[in-house]
Amino acid sequence: MHIHIKQMTGRTMMAIPLGPRKIELLTYPLTHNPIKISLLQHYLNTHQKDAIDSTTAAFEINTRVVLLDQLEHHSESFSAINPNKKIPALVDGNRVIWESNAILHYLAGLHHSDLWPTDPYLQTEVIRWFMWESSRWSHCIGTLLKHRVYFPFWGYDGSPQEIEKQTQRLDKLLDLLDETLQEKRFLAGQVISLADISIAAPLMYADEIGLNLDQHPAVKLWLDELTSSHWWQQSQQALRVFREQAQVAT
Ligand SMILES: N[C@@H](CCC(=O)N[C@@H](CS)C(=O)NCC(=O)O)C(=O)O
Structure with missing residues (x-):
């Protein structure tokens, strides 16, 4: 969330970041459990942008890639987050959530998403x-x-x-x-x-x-x-980009 200070002309002069609550998603985009979260994020972006902007702009999700191929999920720092040594995991302040379906539920709840039924x-x-x-x-x-x-x-x-x-x-x-x-x-x-x-x-x-x-x-x-x-295809495109970049890096 930013506050924009406008001059009398209406021109935006500067933006002061108010620092939304930061949620960290620890993931590795290649594999199927992280793909669930990517699909949800793309669904929410396409379907519920208005709902997100009006009700939940107080947080932002940052992604940190945990390199499975380099066994980063066995590191001490990651094991402290998920003792199962598996991705994905989510850190929201002092709340730590692992198990991809639980993460789906948490994120859908934060976004008041219709993907979690009311009945x-x-x-x-x-x-x-x-x-x-x-x-x-x-x-x-x-x-x-x-x-x-x-x-x-x-x-x-x-x-x-x-x-x-x-x-x-x-x-x-x-x-x-x-x-x-x-x-x-x-x-x-x-x-x-x-x-x-x-x-x-x-x-x-x-x-x-x-x-x-x-x-x-x-x-x-x-x-x-x-x-x-659209949201599926965007998520698929993100996976494609990750794979291309990972291959270039090796
Ligand atoms: N039930 C867990 C399974 C998580 C899981 O198996 N993640 C895989 C990637 S899709 C993983 O971290 N594998 C690394 C390993 O098992 O060493 C969930 O749904 O989050």
């Missing part, structure tokens, strides 16, 4: 998908991405056995998502919620891993709707 039943639906995401989905698709995308990006070979195993598991999980999405447009009802952001995030790599959704048409429809949105 208690729909809230429960989102929580249920968060739990499914953490216990089943993320482990499977995250391991697949590790071996298909992240390791090769860092110059290591992925394990073909692991790729095969997780590809088979993924098919079963996609069956479940497809059944749900045959009944409703989004995971927690007829409007988009944090559940969609959380579960769709790793699918930013769908083309790159050659994911075939012919047997899962409802998932395909849902994903097409998400990926064709």
